[in-house]
Amino acid sequence: MLYTVKEVSNLSNVTIKTLHHYHRIGLLMPREISEAGYRLYGMEELERLQHILFYRELDFPLDTIKELLEEEPEKAAILTQQEKLLLARRQRIETILLTLRKTIASNKKGEQMNSQDLFKGFESEDAWKEAMSEQNQYLKQAYNVDIVEAAPMDVQDMNEQAAEAARFMNEVAQSLRAGLKHSDEQMKQLLSNHLMFMNEHGHQTSAADFAAQTRFFLQDDFHLRMLEGQQTGMAYYLAAAAESLAADDNQ
């Protein structure tokens, strides 16, 4: 089944002009050109168009989109990357919304907001992305974990400690999603194992130390964002679990 420009346009809410444009710049080539010179698109092209639109939604320039699609022919990889980016965008909106509400509130009270808070959430997104990746650098160094990759995980080329940390984080996230209580025996087991591992690898850490550390994560932007980026609420869940373990340990 082949689609004409009008049909594609109706399906995708993209104008015909845009299709022309994408053709001209080589971003989306028609499957076939009819005798009369009509552009005809197939399913594959529709899929590619979808990918393009995901990126466009995130305000990527078209030539960047082209490169991205070219250098990563794996559909699955593109999609999970886009999911991450969309989540980041949602986060941005969330933050802006918060600023807006704060503005409404202080406006109502007739107060002045300070000039910094007025613009929270508007940092340019690339700066954000960079901050995100810098942060990852830092964490990779500090923790030896690359968190961006947390989801599918390239286990084999991580070293043992990094792999353990990543697996640990993953399991914590999973437990939270599964609704496991923070004080559940299984969680305690999980934390204990992690502690044991750390102790065996040159990081002397008691349950109390670990609890303190996780409490610190709640205050620290880098760590908080990293944990919450993997799973919303995870930082708090982890802190609660660690505290519960430390309390047990104590008596």
Added chain:
Amino acid sequence: MLYTVKEVSNLSNVTIKTLHHYHRIGLLMPREISEAGYRLYGMEELERLQHILFYRELDFPLDTIKELLEEEPEKAAILTQQEKLLLARRQRIETILLTLRKTIASNKKGEQMNSQDLFKGFESEDAWKEAMSEQNQYLKQAYNVDIVEAAPMDVQDMNEQAAEAARFMNEVAQSLRAGLKHSDEQMKQLLSNHLMFMNEHGHQTSAADFAAQTRFFLQDDFHLRMLEGQQTGMAYYLAAAAESLAADDNQ
């Protein structure tokens, strides 16, 4: 206090070029021009800039923004309008995210999605906004509820206390998603308000009591499930926040 272009730029993450541009088209005039021709901005201009940025975030063309700000000098009205629009935008992202996940899933299974579903969520936003507002008209009429506010909640048939609780929970969830720290001033404010409300309605509750109560939620299946059902991680976040408030209160 007056700010130079550089200072405004740093505060707001807007380039100097953009400030020049906004000056030229009369969207944001400097409060004052120095002898040497330097642009100087005051607090009022910063606020106006904030409003502009909210609209810009929503991809409004600059001349439209100008008109909007001109014809509605009431700050409060502008802000609540913008809140609605941002909520709509969040919804759009949510929908696109859903489409994306669906694509990932069917991709994994090696299935083809139908060509319609491929593009759900990409309808042009104005059409979207219109649809949204029509729908709202309808709902407002039929149900006497303005649905754009707070997704779940039939406010009118809840009593006051239930409504307060629901709103409170909603805001907590929102803050968690926004990455607000559990010990942030805003969170404390939120909890304090909630406590005040409870105290005014016959539930004597101190900050410490509340902390204990939220800690109990973590152990109790019913409450845990209810909270986690609304937003993963929320129970733990709330407990951390309550504890932080109680600690504050104590000293």
Added chain:
DNA sequence: CTAAAGCCTCCCCTAAGAGGAGAGTCAACA
């Protein structure tokens, strides 16, 4: 066989800045 609807190319236009040249200004330090 004719009209309406669809398609093509080609050309010019626009919005929201970015980049950079050339020149004046400000603060701080020697």
Added chain:
DNA sequence: TGTTGACTCTCCTCTTAGGGGAGGCTTTAG
């Protein structure tokens, strides 16, 4: 006091992602 480095100004051209529309084929439906 002079100088240097960071800021600022205006003016000009350039870019991106299309939109509008003219002029001219093609396809479909009656």
